[in-house]
Amino acid sequence: METPLSFAVYFLYFICGVTVLGLILLLALKLRHIAADKQEKTCLEKYKDYFIYLQAYGEEEERLKLPPGNLTRREKQIIQKKLFELLERFTGIHRQKLIVLCVDMGLEELDLNRMNSWWKWTKIDAAFNLGMMRSGKAVEGLLHLLKKSDFDSTIFIIARAIAKCARSEKDLRQMVELLAAHRKNCHQLIVDILGDSHLDTGPLLVSFLKEEDADLIKIGLIGLSSHAQPNMDPILHELVDSADKEVRIKVVKLLCRDVRYLTDKNVNLFMTHPDWELRSIMAKAIGALGLSQYIPLLKRAVKDPHWWVAHNSTNSLAQLQVEGFMALCAIMEEEKDSRVREMAHQVVQKELERGKHNLVDLDQQISYNQKLYFYQKWNRKSMKTVHALEK
Amino acid sequence: MSNLVATLYQLIEASESSHFRCGIILVSCKDLSVEGLETVKRDLAHNSSKEEAHYAFDQNTQVLSIFLKHQKLSDTHFHALLVKDYLQNANLLAGSLLIASFEECTRATGQLLRSMHHAVMELAGVGEIKLFDPQAEDAGDSAASILLVNHDEAVNEFLSIYLERKGYQVIVANDGVDGVQKYQEMTPDLVITDLNLPIMNGYQMIERIKHSDAERGSKIVILTDKRLEEDVKKSFALGASDYITKPFSPVELAARVKRLIS
Amino acid sequence: MREFLLYYGIFATYYVIVINSLYFIIMMFSFKSIMGILKSSLYSRFQALSGSKHVPPISILVPAYNEELTIIENVRSLLSLHYPEYEVIVVNDGSGDETLQVLIEEFKLQVSSNAVLQPVLNTGNVRGIYHNPAFPNLYLIDKENGGKADSLNAGINLSHYPLIASIDADSLLEKDALIRIARVYMENPEETVAIGGDIRIANGCKIEDGIVSEIRLPNKFLPMMQSVEYLKAFLGGRIGWSAINGLIIVSGAFGVFRKDYVIKVGGYREGYPGEDMNIIIKLHKYMLENNLPYRVAFCPDAVCWTQAPDTWKILGSQRRRWGRGNLKNMIEYGKYMVLRPKYKIFGLVTLPYNILFETLNPYFRITGLLALIGYTLMDMTNVDVLLLYGSLNIVYGLLLGIGALLLEEIAFRRYPRFQDIVKMLFYTILMFFGYRQIGVVWRFLGHIEYMRNNNSWGTMTRTSWKVEENKTISSLEVRG
Structure with missing residues (x-):
């Protein structure tokens, strides 16, 4: 054969070899998986009665008994999987007893040993298992593993395990700091992970607010938005002036969840803040919290150059009972800017439409009738004006 | 038939004090000779040496009874697992097992023992372990019924075992459509449902249920992974009586269920 | 003449080696990340996550054109996804059938004159927005026909959440697909x-109430071929490409995007196929030009089931469309971005790879084959050269196919039976006897269509779905 093609021929032999290897690997893997599935099925069948026993006596004082007979390591792992399925759905004594059972079966010991493996994926398996068993003994090893890992999906598996195992605030704090150090802005996920801990994370979250690190501050703010803590106002007020816009937004969001933080001074400050995001959050909150005393502020904000601020302000007015509704009618009457008038008109229509369908109790009915009355009054008046103009 | 009951009764009578708890396992076996019974006794005693157990076999009905002193129901149940394993391996198992436990063994009256004996022979299947509940026997079959709608099989399995132990009658549905259907068939006293359901989600199902019989109004408890405030709000607006998030405490769930049903 | 044919044949042979070897390298990247994908999908508690407050809300956009038969079931299925906070926005793109009416009837929708449509992107005229408070997270936009891209843009204008998911109206999402993403x-x-x-072929599977309840390989020839093709492209190709951040396409059938960036790049491009590739190219371009760190990710455990075309005619029109869209994208963006260091991996690897081995593929392969056939015909003693070319193609193709099956077996195992693997292997080989060649021809025809349309500059016919008249096709693309 010609020389230019001889390389191609050798190459063909080479890939034939690789293909055969791949094929053997594929078939072997498939057969192994099929065998493993079968084994799992028989094992679960064998211990079916035992699992019923486990589920029936989860709340009695004494320990659950170990499965009868001698278990192979593989059987142990299959049972472990089943136990995890149960215990991840429980809190309280049921979970506690299943964890104790895992420890009695020697599973914690096994996974603690596997943490020392050379093989990364074995460590990840072990980390997950230890997390499920909430093994306090594992925290050191897990933190070490987290510290050494590069940023990829698996670090969140380790982090979740740490959150579950954590014995003290310190463990959690270390975990959060390690995650935040990657600077990937995964604050929401971190807060979600913290929620897996059985410790009260409130104080930890508050302490994050006093940090320099903006990432930690944000984590604290996100966490606290569903976890209100007392005595936060001084810190929060300081943060309103933070250089980081996201921090400012989150602080105001947090403040707006609670009427007690919303002093006149604050409301005025936020409604006139240079950040449109803050104005729009505040405008929304006034409606949500029903603070009718700020109707004049909202009336002014309806003219805000930023669409969202105007939008939220109009909607908030609609939420503020009859007074707010009257303000909307007034805007339709007085306002010169047609865009603003149009927006108010839309909200008024929506409010009237909603009222037609949703009249659950008497109060709502009364308020709806009042609104309708005002609207008709306004409508007649404006019609008159129109007529007057036409004449 | 009363042969076995008499033997059991003797065991209880013979005890010096009647204030101890006891467990009883009844199991349908293949024919056992006297030597056979001795082997069973020996082997089982070998397997679980701790417990004090008495064995009796009724030739007429072919029921083996095991009387366990000082055993709670959980231990009796566990013991039954061993018994079942052993009988199965020895190829002696002919039917299912029935277990019971009495706080004070004098409560095991002849009446109860007889109905238990009767029940074990009625049991279908081979190798199933059933609980005999003396209280339910007294109360008749007026047990409150609970419809469990959940896509999560682990939760379904657990809650039906757990709540049945608490004396409720449990019906399981896997999705919203199934849930509505079963609801209309059974009209349970209480519905425990998830919001994440395939085909028809929890809200739609609750609306359907509320719609289908407004005056009866079964109580509805939400048991879900959803932790959003809007979901809680919406559920209560739709008429749910309680909202429990997963992971949950079964003890707490049982307490709430009890409050709602009584 | 003979000399020339031979040298051209040799060139084609090495072309085949290089293209497949590059694919092989990409696949090695897939293997590198597969364990991570497996573990994080195994150990993430999706059930718990699907109720978390910290999951970002998503707007699902469902462009629908003449879908009256399936739309109800699909919307119902979308409304019961396991996800904490999301909305479904169906966009009726001026359907000629009863799509709008069946939706309105089924969900008792009413015209909602007050729904806020933020006009961030230009779209065709919107005739109305429908809503029913009883299904608070379902919206229906009725607009004049303007094509799929236009519908998506209209959906973006209405969407309330920071993430958007585009989903074909004829595809089925697995319940936890969204939470996995x-x-x-x-x-x-x-x-x-x-x-x-990940897109998988639903033909042959048992589907009940909008859920794939039993996974089976297709029985028919064409869907089976596509099954193998998709597996190879998605698992072998896309996992690897995403590992080096060089992914050039996110399927129109199922993808999630950050709304702010989609708006920043001007939304979806109207009136031409290949809008799903186009948006990704634009995103790459925008992020690289503004020096922003970014990634285009691929989540192979989030599965969307789609009906593959099962006739030659429909498949052909789909593939011609892909060819056309691909060529257009390559011409429009290629000339600015290819081999410019500024565009990093995307400009230096992805685009050249695509142009040389996807866009130009039909020309090299077919001509190479023809050249060698011609050469052999002239002198039958040289048949071994042709055999070499053929077997290189087949064996290398088989190797890549085995690689994809290995990835599937390691991480996903959707097809549990042993015979499934054998069947897929068989079809991997079978593909090289006719199917591949026809595919190449289709692609070539697509290019011709593109050229023709572009000659009539300015009066280019507006290609909407109507022209394609294929209801069952998703505009997804299969390629590395």
Whole structure:
């Protein structure tokens, strides 16, 4: 054969070899998986009665008994999987007893040993298992593993395990700091992970607010938005002036969840803040919290150059009972800017439409009738004006 | 038939004090000779040496009874697992097992023992372990019924075992459509449902249920992974009586269920 | 003449070696990341996550054109996804059938004159927006026909949430597909601009109440071929490409995007196929030009089932469309971005690879084959050269196919039976006897269509779905 093609021929032999290897690997893997599935099925069948026993006596004082007979390591792992399925759905004594059972079966010991493996994926398996068993003994090893890992999906598996195992605030704090150090802005996920801990994370979250690190501050703010803590106002007020816009937004969001933080001074400050995001959050909150005393502020904000601020302000007015509704009618009457008038008109229509369908109790009915009355009054008046103009 | 009951009764009578708890396992076996019974006794005693157990076999009905002193129901149940394993391996198992436990063994009256004996022979299947509940026997079959709608099989399995132990009658549905259907068939006293359901989600199902019989109004408890405030709000607006998030405490769930049903 | 044919044949042979070897390298990247994917999908508690407050809300956009038969079931299925907070926006793109009416009737929708449509993107005229408070997270936009891209843009204008998911009206999402994608997003929300899901062929599967209840390989020839093709492209190709951040396409059938960046790049391009590739190219371009760190991710455990075309005619029109869209994208963006260091991996690897080995593929392969056939015909003693060319193609193709099956077996195992693997292997080989060649011809025809349309500059016919008249096709693309 010609020389230019001889390389191609050798190459063909080479890939034939690789293909055969791949094929053997594929078939072997498939057969192994099929065998493993079968084994799992028989094992679960064998211990079916035992699992019923486990589920029936989860709340009695004494320990659950170990499965009868001698278990192979593989059987142990299959049972472990089943136990995890149960215990991840429980809190309280049921979970506690299943964890104790895992420890009695020697599973914690096994996974603690596997943490020392050379093989990364074995460590990840072990980390997950230890997390499920909430093994306090594992925290050191897990933190070490987290510290050494590069940023990829698996670090969140380790982090979740740490959150579950954590014995003290310190463990959690270390975990959060390690995650935040990657600077990937995964604050929401971190807060979600913290929620897996059985410790009260409130104080930890508050302490994050006093940090320099903006990432930690944000984590604290996100966490606290569903976890209100007392005595936060001084810190929060300081943060309103933070250089980081996201921090400012989150602080105001947090403040707006609670009427007690919303002093006149604050409301005025936020409604006139240079950040449109803050104005729009505040405008929304006034409606949500029903603070009718700020109707004049909202009336002014309806003219805000930023669409969202105007939008939220109009909607908030609609939420503020009859007074707010009257303000909307007034805007339709007085306002010169047609865009603003149009927006108010839309909200008024929506409010009237909603009222037609949703009249659950008497109060709502009364308020709806009042609104309708005002609207008709306004409508007649404006019609008159129109007529007057036409004449 | 009363042969076995008499033997059991003797065991209880013979005890010096009647204030101890006891467990009883009844199991349908293949024919056992006297030597056979001795082997069973020996082997089982070998397997679980701790417990004090008495064995009796009724030739007429072919029921083996095991009387366990000082055993709670959980231990009796566990013991039954061993018994079942052993009988199965020895190829002696002919039917299912029935277990019971009495706080004070004098409560095991002849009446109860007889109905238990009767029940074990009625049991279908081979190798199933059933609980005999003396209280339910007294109360008749007026047990409150609970419809469990959940896509999560682990939760379904657990809650039906757990709540049945608490004396409720449990019906399981896997999705919203199934849930509505079963609801209309059974009209349970209480519905425990998830919001994440395939085909028809929890809200739609609750609306359907509320719609289908407004005056009866079964109580509805939400048991879900959803932790959003809007979901809680919406559920209560739709008429749910309680909202429990997963992971949950079964003890707490049982307490709430009890409050709602009584 | 003979000399020339031979040398051209030799060139084609080495072309085949290089193209396949590059694919092989990409696949090695897939193997590198497969364990991570497996573990994080195994150990993420999606059930718990699907109720979390910290998951970002998503707007699902469903462009629908003449879907009256399936739309109800699909919307119902979308309304019961396991996800904490989301909305479904169906966009009726001026359907000629009863799509609008069946939706309105089924969900008792009413014209909602007050729905807020933020006009961030230009779209065709919107005739009305429908809503029913009883299904608070379902919206229906009725607009004049303007094509799929236009519908998506209209959906974006109405959407209330920061993430958008585009989904074909004839595809079925697995219940946890969205939460699986959200997991990937949450791990790096700032930099993730788009995430693609895995597309699998639903033909042959048992589907009940909008859920794939039993997974089976297709019985028919064409869907089976596509099954193998998709597996190879998605698992072998896209996992690897996403590992080096060089992914050039996120399927139109199922992808999640950050709305702010989609708006920044001007939304979807109207009136031409290949809008799903186009948006990704634009995102790459925008992020690289503005020096922003970013990634286009792929989440192979989030599965969307789609009906593959089962006739030659429909498949052909789909593939011609892909060819056309691909060529257009390559011409329009290629000339600015290819081999410019500024565009990093995307400009230096992805685009050249695509142009040389996807766009130009038909020319090299077919001509190479023809040249060698011609050469052999002239002198039958040289038949071994032709055999070499053929077997290189087949064996290398088989190797890549085995690689994809290995990935599937390691991480996903959707097809549990042993015979499934054998069947897929058989079809991997069978593909090289006719199917591949026809595919190449289709692609070539697509290019011709493109050229023709572009000659009549300015009066280019507006290609909407109507012209394609294929209801069952998703505009997804299969390629590395």
